[in-house]
Amino acid sequence: MAVTIKDVAKKAGVSPSTVSRVLSNHPRISIETSRKVKEIMDQLGYHPNIMAKSLVSKTTNSICIMLPKSAEELFSNYFFMELIRGIVTQASKLGYDILISSGANEKEEVECVSRLLNGRRVDGVILLYSRKDDPVVRFLEENGHPFVLIGRSEHYPECLSVDNDNVQASYDATKHLISLGHERIGFVSGPPDLVVSRDRLKGYMNALNDSGLEMRPEWIVEGEFLQESGYRAMSFFMNLPNRPTAIVVIDDVVAFGVLRGLHELKYKVPEDLCLVSFNNIPIAELSTPPLSSIDIGIYNLGYTASQVLIQAIQNNNDKKYQRRQIIPHRLIVRDSSMYSVSKK
Amino acid sequence: MAVTIKDVAKKAGVSPSTVSRVLSNHPRISIETSRKVKEIMDQLGYHPNIMAKSLVSKTTNSICIMLPKSAEELFSNYFFMELIRGIVTQASKLGYDILISSGANEKEEVECVSRLLNGRRVDGVILLYSRKDDPVVRFLEENGHPFVLIGRSEHYPECLSVDNDNVQASYDATKHLISLGHERIGFVSGPPDLVVSRDRLKGYMNALNDSGLEMRPEWIVEGEFLQESGYRAMSFFMNLPNRPTAIVVIDDVVAFGVLRGLHELKYKVPEDLCLVSFNNIPIAELSTPPLSSIDIGIYNLGYTASQVLIQAIQNNNDKKYQRRQIIPHRLIVRDSSMYSVSKK
DNA sequence: CTGAAAGCGCTTACAG
DNA sequence: CTGAAAGCGCTTACAG
Numbered sequence: 001m002a003v004t005i006k007d008v009a010k011k012a013g014v015s016p017s018t019v020s021r022v023l024s025n026h027p028r029i030s031i032e033t034s035r036k037v038k039e040i041m042d043q044l045g046y047h048p049n050i051m052a053k054s055l056v057s058k059t060t061n062s063i064c065i066m067l068p069k070s071a072e073e074l075f076s077n078y079f080f081m082e083l084i085r086g087i088v089t090q091a092s093k094l095g096y097d098i099l100i101s102s103g104a105n106e107k108e109e110v111e112c113v114s115r116l117l118n119g120r121r122v123d124g125v126i127l128l129y130s131r132k133d134d135p136v137v138r139f140l141e142e143n144g145h146p147f148v149l150i151g152r153s154e155h156y157p158e159c160l161s162v163d164n165d166n167v168q169a170s171y172d173a174t175k176h177l178i179s180l181g182h183e184r185i186g187f188v189s190g191p192p193d194l195v196v197s198r199d200r201l202k203g204y205m206n207a208l209n210d211s212g213l214e215m216r217p218e219w220i221v222e223g224e225f226l227q228e229s230g231y232r233a234m235s236f237f238m239n240l241p242n243r244p245t246a247i248v249v250i251d252d253v254v255a256f257g258v259l260r261g262l263h264e265l266k267y268k269v270p271e272d273l274c275l276v277s278f279n280n281i282p283i284a285e286l287s288t289p290p291l292s293s294i295d296i297g298i299y300n301l302g303y304t305a306s307q308v309l310i311q312a313i314q315n316n317n318d319k320k321y322q323r324r325q326i327i328p329h330r331l332i333v334r335d336s337s338m339y340s341v342s343k344k
Numbered sequence: 345m346a347v348t349i350k351d352v353a354k355k356a357g358v359s360p361s362t363v364s365r366v367l368s369n370h371p372r373i374s375i376e377t378s379r380k381v382k383e384i385m386d387q388l389g390y391h392p393n394i395m396a397k398s399l400v401s402k403t404t405n406s407i408c409i410m411l412p413k414s415a416e417e418l419f420s421n422y423f424f425m426e427l428i429r430g431i432v433t434q435a436s437k438l439g440y441d442i443l444i445s446s447g448a449n450e451k452e453e454v455e456c457v458s459r460l461l462n463g464r465r466v467d468g469v470i471l472l473y474s475r476k477d478d479p480v481v482r483f484l485e486e487n488g489h490p491f492v493l494i495g496r497s498e499h500y501p502e503c504l505s506v507d508n509d510n511v512q513a514s515y516d517a518t519k520h521l522i523s524l525g526h527e528r529i530g531f532v533s534g535p536p537d538l539v540v541s542r543d544r545l546k547g548y549m550n551a552l553n554d555s556g557l558e559m560r561p562e563w564i565v566e567g568e569f570l571q572e573s574g575y576r577a578m579s580f581f582m583n584l585p586n587r588p589t590a591i592v593v594i595d596d597v598v599a600f601g602v603l604r605g606l607h608e609l610k611y612k613v614p615e616d617l618c619l620v621s622f623n624n625i626p627i628a629e630l631s632t633p634p635l636s637s638i639d640i641g642i643y644n645l646g647y648t649a650s651q652v653l654i655q656a657i658q659n660n661n662d663k664k665y666q667r668r669q670i671i672p673h674r675l676i677v678r679d680s681s682m683y684s685v686s687k688k
Numbered sequence: 689c690t691g692a693a694a695g696c697g698c699t700t701a702c703a704g
Numbered sequence: 705c706t707g708a709a710a711g712c713g714c715t716t717a718c719a720g
Binding site: 002045047048049050051052054055060062065067077078080081082084085088089092097098099100101102114115116118119120121227256260263283286287288 | 411432436445
């Protein structure tokens with residue numbers, strides 16, 4: 001019922017091979033034939049069957065995004081959607097379709113990726129997160145499938161990845177607070193099994209070291225990417241005898257939790273506590289007070305990931321080019337950190 | 345190089361047909377053969393080629409989501425991601441893959457949908473928005489392609505859709521304010537070409553009418569789903585000689601703009617102005633003051649859309665079942681509207 | 689319960 | 705510049 005290459009061929013009085021060549025802009029086809037065939041295609045409303053094409057060409061022009069498993073962290077919706085927009089935009093530009101998938105757990109994730117890749121449904125995969133020891137990454141790496149990580153892998157440092165320099169970003173955030181005269185600076189971290197948590201912690205520690213500032217274990221708190229974590233961290237900090245006057249927070253969402261808690265307890269930001277966080281999601285600007293935050297270029301991360309992966313697919317995954325792309329970050333200073341401490 | 349049905353057949357000493365039947369759990373296959381073939385499949389690491397299967401079966405087990413064209417409305421990221429989560433979850437459960445696409449404009453959107461559907465790459469489409477006169481909807485409807493709209497179509501009321509009862513939701517929001525004694529109530533609307541804007545405006549007007557309250561054209565302002573719109577509407581309202589004491593706002597994001605403006609001008613919420621808005625995105629709870637909002641069940645909208653579309657695809661799109669699904673809404677009252685006006 | 693054969697809609701050497 | 709033929713990896717009547 002659907003019109004095929006044969007129908008076009010018959011009506012145009014040529015062979016199916018010729019129609020196929022017209023379709024792929026084969027150079028050795030007469031301009032005359034090409035024009036005629038194209039006309040007939042329009043006339044008949046011909047659309048090439050993508051599945052048939054991909055069956056014979058052994059390439060799908062599709063890549064797959066693995067969504068992190070759960071919706072636990074509702075806020076991260078902003079982050080992931082922005083990433084997806086970047087990915088989709090660039091992929092479309094390069095003629096690739098995007099499949100989006102998720103699994104309820106790591107085992108399902110591996111199965112899903114395996115089905116899609118081995119079943120020749122997609123040419124490669126983008127992973128939106130980097131866990132410490134991820135079976136999905138292991139599977140992809142061991143089977144030689146093209147993939148790119150947003151973030152980085154400690155086990156497979158040579159895998160394709162698009163990331164920020166999180167150590168430097170955190171260093172910058174901390175230095176910013178130090179430059180305002182703060183000497184007791186705390187850090188609210190994320191889940192310890194995420195590479196990003198550790199990188200940012202490291203940057204914070206480097207900055208303190210370089211400035212010869214005191215570092216105390218009780219000034220470092222781990223949590224989730226949830227506002228509850230921020231809330232808890234805040235109450236912990238504020239009860240400390242010699243509490244920090246400023247903190248670096250792993251994520252804007254967590255920082256909101258801190259802000260809410262401080263507000264409830266009638267503390268003032270930035271007077272009682274200065275804050276800098278990461279991601280610079282749009283509401284960072286809208287909170288009271290507006291949040292200083294490191295813009296990590298989320299859209300750019302996605303956009304670049306798409307580009308790098310498709311490049312790898314088309315170059316047959318050779319290792320000639322840059323394996324690791326760093327997206328620049330930028331500190332956006334707002335009211336939450338605009339308070340200088342006078343030195344004693 | 346990849347292991348095919350033939351390799352399995354040879355090694356198992358059966359015909360390819362038999363392997364295929366084992367794969368699809370054909371009833372008339374001996375349990376013995378089935379077991380053996382499955383073993384060989386495992387052993388060889390066989391994965392069915394999805395493209396080949398779909399070429400012959402003429403079904404793709406995939407559906408496509410059309411993303412709204414631009415990233416202009418950054419905040420709506422939350423909304424769309426939540427929708428996508430719902431869609432992906434239910435689709436996975438039913439064994440469907442999700443393709444995600446977007447176009448730079450309506451023409452590109454139509455081309456994209458056409459390529460995917462006519463190219464037999466997906467079985468159906470989910471549209472995440474409802475514009476007033478959408479060429480994509482027209483294309484899908486006229487070509488008899490399975491699709492479901494999140495929202496509703498005025499031109500094609502019979503098309504599959506999943507929606508809230510926005511008239512009722514807005515009626516409820518307005519009635520809530522009326523029950524607190526407000527008599528001068530404003531409405532901040534969205535883009536007039538979106539069906540949702542008009543439905544909510546209607547609910548607002550119905551509520552005023554039913555309560556015999558005055559309705560004034562200057563109490564109704566149209567805008568975008570952006571906080572700037574809220575900001576502008578706010579300053580317009582507050583300069584009115586006989587200004588509203590409460591407003592219904594089309595969207596939480598717009599409401600944030602209103603809040604920010606009021607805060608800057610030192611007005612108090614809810615004392616100077618009560619607010620109720622729509623969508624109940626997570627930050628609604630976090631603003632100062634927390635925002636009263638109508639929860640529209642975003643995840644549920646997506647989840648149901650997936651289900652309805654796949655049902656339609658599998659039942660060959662017959663018209664036996666419900667064409668229009670309504671997802672229930674719920675007013676969440678928070679501080680932004682907790683202020684009663686004493687009647688004169 | 690199982691196999692041989694035809695075919696899904698395309699592409700691509702191989703000839704000419 | 706163009707065509708005939710083989711084949712991508714599967715499914716599914718048709719026989720038996």
